[in-house]
Amino acid sequence: MNGSSYDGAGLPESPADLIALADAAVAKLNEVSFAALSGADLLAAAETNERMRARTEAATTSLMIELSDQFAFQAQGYMTVQKYLTNGLRLGVREANTRMKLMFATGEFRAIGGDRLPARNPETAQALREGAINRGHVAEIDAVMDKVPARVDAETVAAAEAQLADVARGLSPEAVRQAGARLLGHLDPDGELTDDTDRRRTRGFTLAPQDQRLMSKLQGSITPALRAKLDVLLTAWAAPGMNNPDDAESPFGAVDQDGLDADALAAARERDTRSTAQRNHDALAAMADFVLGHGGLGRPDRLPAELVVTVTDQELAAEAGVALTATGARIPVSELVELAAHASPHLAVFKNNTSEVLYLGRGKRFASKAQRLAMFARDRGCTGPGCDVPFARTEAHHVARWEDGGCTDITNLGAACGKHNRAEGSGPGKWETIVLADGADAGRVGWRPAGSDRRWQVNPLHHVGQDPDLLPHGPPRGAGSTIEAMLSRLLDAG
Structure with a gap:
């Protein structure tokens, strides 16, 4: 050791020992005071600390990839690395998603033959391992590379990624975003290389979770075809005076429909004080009412x-x-x-x-609509621990398996998403289930890793606030x- 630098000589080769040593070092760091350092030393320590944090991100990515390759997370009953990060390590959805994106952007995954593949952004991954950039830089670089048109040749793409990784060593993530925008403009200045493949690849539409006011934000990127259709629909359904929930006399439907009373519409226009955004919202709500009211969602028995x-x-x-x-x-x-x-x-x-108990015995394998309704009243969503899948996307899970003589009774059924339903079994990485007979969670479905003696877990996510x-x-x-x-x-x- 020399001053504030350390060359790593004498460190153990075992990753487990290195992590334990790093944990001990950080624990000790929390016990000492930085007050003894001079201003110059504090600045140097801050830079070293940031380099250490970035290197830790790269090492964590390697750890998660190996954990995935060996399916080690299954030993604790998790079906994916992301679920393990979210619930096993208690990171939550947002942080787990961030780490997964970092892993896909910079990780070196194993091919079917066993060899390690280069990272999707190799120069960015190397800069992260060196501690020269952080996860914010990686996110911006990966976002830029995702927008590069598919028709750009591989050599140019590689050169663009290397250039971004190089400039990121001296810029903030926000500045990298600006540099990336200029780079994209250079690669496709007229937009001629962008085609339907790129548009389909980047399409998406997401409803954000409801906030404290139960409001939800929309975010996404829609294709030109969908944009054209929405323009037509909103022009007709979001016209001034139409579908106004605050006006009982407001006409319902499209402005150009047959039989619409022109005088009533003109009067409704005069009373309409909504903004364009509010009219668009009300038009979407009216269209949803129209679809629901006209059986537009398919089979009525589901x-x-x-x-x-x-x-x-x-x-x-x-x-x-x-x-x-x-x-x-x-x-x-x-x-x-x-x-x-x-x-x-x-x-x-x-x-x-509680809900009414319904029985079908062995006469029918699939749950009836009445049973599904009773399950919704009781379970409200997937019963798998930590699973946030809503009830509409679940299946009727037989706690005592149908193959083993289990009955299609509400007391033997629980809501489970497809992944959790398939995860039930007796092998490694599987779960076993039971309907709890007593305690505060009596009647609820309990889960635990198959063959373990861990306590039964119920899913509280769908019952918060009850x-x-x-x-x-x-x-x-x-x-x-x-x-x-x-x-x-x-x-x-x-």
Whole structure:
């Protein structure tokens, strides 16, 4: 050791020993004070610390790839590396996604033959291993490279990635983004190389999770064809005066439909104070009502084709709280009646998260619609630990397997997404399930790694906020606040 530098001589070769040593070093670092360092030493330490953090990111990527290659995560019952990161290491979805993107951008994966393949962005990966750039630089470089037209030759693509990795050594991630924009303009100045392949590759449409106000943001990139279709639809459905939820006399549907009262539309236009964005939103809501009301979702005997809502009797009585749909959307109970007026909903009202017990025995393997409704009322989504898949995307899982004589009874069924349903079994990396007989989670489906003696786990994600103590309290608001009256209004609306 010489001053503040260390050449690594005498360090162990074992990765496990190196990680343990690094952990001990950082633990010790938290016990000492930086006050003894001069300003110059503090600056040097800050630079070394950032280099160490970047190198750690690169080493973590290698660790996760090896963990994936050996399927080591299955020993703890996880089906993918991402699920292990999200729930096993408790990183959460956002951080797990960030690390997965970093891994795909800079990791060296193993080919079918066993050889290591070069990283997707090799020069960027090398700069990260050297600690010259950080994960922010990697994200910007990878985003730029993803926009390079497919028709650009491989040699030019490699040179562009190397150039970005080189300039990233002296720039911030935001500056790299600007450099990348100039580079893309140089590679395809007239946009002539961009074709349908590139547009299809970068298409996407995402609904962000609901926020505290239960609002959701949209983000995405749509193809020219979809843009053209939306332009036509919004021109007709988002016209001033049309589909205004705040105006009971506002015409419903498209502005150019046959039989539309021109005088009524003109009057509605005069009353319409909405912005263009608000009219677009209301048009989308009206089109959704039209699709739901005209059987546009396919087979009527399947839950995903219908609007299904579950709510507790306490929430109905108080006209407060949040109802849940089978697709995972949360709706304020105060808006439930209005929603029911535009569809033919199945309303599951149950006492303290219990539901009617339905039996089919061995007469039928697949769950009936009534059983699916009862499962939704009880499970609300996938019962697999930590799984956020909503009920509409789940399957009916037999706790006692059908092949082993298990019955198609609600007491032997649980909601499980496709991955968790296929993960049940007795082999390595599999899960075993049970319907818990007692305790606070009685009646719920419990999961644990097959053959282990670990405690049974239930999935709390779909039941957060169901504690009666969390409901808003206050006197009922008029006669409509009784359960019977609320049900009557819902039935009349439906």
